[in-house]
Amino acid sequence: MADTIGKWSPGSAYGPVLSQTDLYLLNTELELNPILTNSNAGFQLLFNLNTGQTTGFNAGARDRDLPFTSKDEPATLPRVSEIIIISEYTPWCTIVKNPAGVTMNDICTTIWKEYTENMVTDKEFESLPPRIQDQVRRNAAASASNGMFQYFSPAQLPTRFRRVDWLRDKVFFEKLVRRDPYAKSRLGFSAPNIFVMILNS
DSSP: OHHHHHHTOSSSTTSOOBOHHHHHHHTOOOEEOTTTTTOOTTOEEEEBTTTOOEEEEOGGGTTSOEEOTTTTSBSEESOBSEEEEEOTTOSOEEEEEOTTOOBHHHHHHHHHHHHHHSBOOHHHHHTSOHHHHHHHHHHHHHHHTTTOOOOOOGGGSOSOOBHHHHTTTOOEEEEEEOOHHHHHHHHSOOOTTEEEEEEEO
16 A cells, blocks of 8 residues: 555656647557546545535545545656546537646546536537536536525526536546546547546536
8 A cells, every 4th residue: 555655646756747749659558547547446536527626535434525635646656747637428528737746636637627617508409419518507507596495487597618527527536547448539530548437426
């Protein structure tokens, strides 16, 4: 365990940060931080894309949330200056950048801002089936009323939606995975720093 902690400790003693070009030229495989793959037995990340709140959970301490003390750890080894995140639930691509090496906090903060500060375009919204459009409207209305689910007449429902509203109830980060075939189908190429974000309710 101590070796794992040391391996992911924050700091700059990891060798150079790989740029996008370095990464592609070297074709280096990246190891994701175990917290991002949901494989750290002592800390499961609880990250809410709607509120930006990041805490942790440990089955041995069910009575309390754990602080996200690992936020400054590198997201990958070797460290990289850019990570691209896509999702099967949304049409958007989130690019996380840090010239000193992308950290766990960079990922959470960038995703949260992308999904709460950017609005769904009319064209994007119109691409959804009518049933899903209605769910997005009601979810946005519930978010606007601090999560108190109540009846809203059509006239009360919002007409502008944040990207997080598109997710409806799937606002909790589960993990990042590498899925090259999916990356190619979405972006036209795959790379070691492209990851798919899995979400849950």
